[in-house]
Amino acid sequence: xxxxxxxxxxxxxxxxxxxxxxxxxxxxxxxxxxxxxxxxxxxxxxxxxxxxxxxxxxxxxxxxxxxx
Numbered sequence: 001x002x003x004x005x006x007x008x009x010x011x012x013x014x015x016x017x018x019x020x021x022x023x024x025x026x027x028x029x030x031x032x033x034x035x036x037x038x039x040x041x042x043x044x045x046x047x048x049x050x051x052x053x054x055x056x057x058x059x060x061x062x063x064x065x066x067x068x
Contacts, residue, residue, distance in 0.1 A: 001057045004030070004049065005065050011035070011044040019048050025068075027052045 007022060009015035023029070027050035034047040054068055 001054050001059055003052045003054050003057075003063075003065050003068055005051075006047055006049050008045060008047045011046050015046045019050070022050050025052075 005022070005027065007015070007018050009018055019029075030049040030051045036045055036047075037043075038045045052068055057063070057068075
């Protein structure tokens, strides 16, 4: 199964660490990052899609993808 996650966060080091941690756990970048202004907070927000091939795992909508 190909698992998918969309990582989001503020434009800060914590977001970079979140993506780096996912890469260290075997996730791969999927597409280009997104960067947008959040008008409610006035801050910039980042998003990066990641995917991971998980052999032997069947799709389950209750699966916690963050622990893969």
